[in-house]
Amino acid sequence: METIYALSTAPGRAGVAVIRVSGAGARDAISHLTGAEAPRPREAALRRFRDPETGAALDRGLVLFFEGPNSFSGEDVAEFHIHGGRAVVAAMLRCLGHMNFLRAAMPGEFTRRAFENGKMDLTAVEGLADLIDAETEAQRVQALRQMEGALGALYEGWRARLMKALAYAEAEIDFPDEEVPGDLIAKLGPDIETLSREIAAHLDDGRKGERLRDGVEVAIVGPPNAGKSSLLNRLARREAAIVSDEAGTTRDVLEVRLDLGGVPVTLADTAGLREAVGAVEQEGVRRALARATKADLRIVVAAPGEGTDFTLARDGDIRVMNKTDLGGRAGEGVIGVSALTGEGLDALEAVLREKAGAAYEAQEHPLITRARHREGLAECAASLGRAGDALRAGRDAELVAEDLRLAARALGRITGRVDVEDLLDVIFRDFCIGK
Known part of the structure; x- marks a missing residue:
């Protein structure tokens, strides 16, 4: 099997970068770049790296060698811990690319070799991918x-x-x-x-594992001008949505990702639900209804003069009376907030965090994730x-x-x-x- 190499840390300027080599040629890669034999397995050695063709110094850093099968991929593995400047990384990769017994790795190839060599099963491979992508x-x-x-x-x-x-x-x-x-x-x-x-x-x-992996979907629904976009901006703590007094401003579904108590949440601002004017707003209302139907949770927003009876609400919805600064009154089971002043936002976030996170408490068995x-x-x-x-x-x-x-x-x-x-x-x- 061919020996492969790649930069294993993220590209770009950094204090340290790691280049990994996997395969039978890992020892030779070390000797070509350092002029010395590989260090003893799992012991870091400080070495100077040189261009094998010209002898020019490239950098000074650490070399580690992992002898197969006791390595991540199950093969001989070399790691070069170098300074993370773009020029240093480029020079090291260029020299490795000139070695005729090496080739650049394809995406995921190190992990694929770990699977093929019995180091991981497919569920562990997928867990590794999820760990790399984990946001919460x-x-x-x-x-x-x-x-x-x-x-x-x-x-x-x-x-x-x-x-x-x-x-x-x-x-x-x-x-x-x-x-x-x-x-x-x-x-x-x-x-x-x-x-x-x-x-x-x-x-x-309840598809808990898949929902945790992909994120809990929360839709904000309600009539036009109830303050849904302002509420989304408050929860997101940034101006993610355009806010206007003009009804029908939100025409499409706008999404914001949040971390609520470690649970990923996709918060969706939807078009105001009313008798739409024009084809574009009709499409916005259609999308809002579709998103509200499939959402894991819904925040139903009402406001003074904009529909205060929560006729859109269903069991399990979070009911919010917005614009308390303008006289909005929250009844039983309703959270009063002001998206303008921030009043009541802590109470809303606490309820949202509780509902979003309740399903993800420690389980006796691991959850299905795919x-x-x-x-x-x-x-x-x-x-x-x-x-x-x-x-x-x-x-x-x-x-x-x-x-x-x-x-x-x-x-x-x-x-x-x-x-x-x-x-x-x-x-x-x-x-x-x-x-």
């Missing part, structure tokens, strides 16, 4: 737990139990006349039912259901075994144990180069 504390905790193997261990545990059940079923098929414990297939029923219940409970999670996990689990559950039905109906052991085999394969595809070649390009393409 709750996202970081969930991603780190997944990267460290919690989700993969859960699925592999279920798969091991399935393989044991499958072995029993196949023993009855393959050795019907041999001295094996009698009625093996009938004894599988309780195990299959228990496993089915565990997977069903895991699937019945649609492909959910699809694989649903396929596994369906196969288990068929196996259980076949057992109760007294059907042939071959039918039970086939459904157990399909269930195990569905779990195996989630972690990367079987039939995942077509998934790899999709999973790794979103990684940055150098990871």
Whole structure:
């Protein structure tokens, strides 16, 4: 396999940059740049780096060597910790590029090699990608737990139990006349039912993990001139939306990302809901209604003279009476605020933080974070259901075994144990180069 190299830290001016090399040529890369052998594994050595062709000094920094398989990628890995100036990084990369036994890495190639060398399963790979992209504390905790193997261990545990059940079923098929414990297939029923219940409970999670990974969607809805855009600006603490006394100013859905108690929130300001004037405003109202329908939470805003009866509200909505500075009065279950003065904003933020974060308290089991996990689990559950039905109906052991085999394969595809070649390009393409 070719030896690859890439800048592993973010490009741009910095105090320190790290260049990583992975593959059989990692030792040679060190000797070419430093004129000395690689240091002992996992021990940093201070070296001067020189252009192998001209001998010109490039920089002075640290070299580390990780001998495979005890490295991130499972191969020999070299790391060059250099000063992070653009010219220094460019010179080092240029010299590595001139070495005919190296080539530049593709996006995610270091992590892909870690997967192919058994250092990580696919759920851990996806956890690493989520950790890199994490914007809030709750996202970081969930991603780190997944990267460290919690989700993969859960699925592999279920798969091991399935393989044991499958072995029993196949023993009855393959050795019907041999001295094996009698009625093996009938004894599988309780195990299959228990496993089915565990997977069903895991699937019945309200999509908490996916919502935490992608962010909770909160839509601000209400009539025109209720102060929705002003409220969004207050919550965002910046002038994100245009504010005007003219009705219908907001024509499209405007989004702002917030961090509320570690939970990522996408706050959406929508067009005022009224009988629209003109095709553009009609489209804005249509989009507002669509966004309000799919939102995880809704803030329904009313104001004096702009519709004060909350007819748009539904169960679970946060009801806000805006413009308390102009005489707005908040009744029972309604939060009074003034987007102009900031009055009541702390109370609104506290309720929003509580509602957005309530679903993400520590869970006994790791959460499903991707649609492909959910699809694989649903396929596994369906196969288990068929196996259980076949057992109760007294059907042939071959039918039970086939459904157990399909269930195990569905779990195996989630972690990367079987039939995942077509998934790899999709999973790794979103990684940055150098990871």
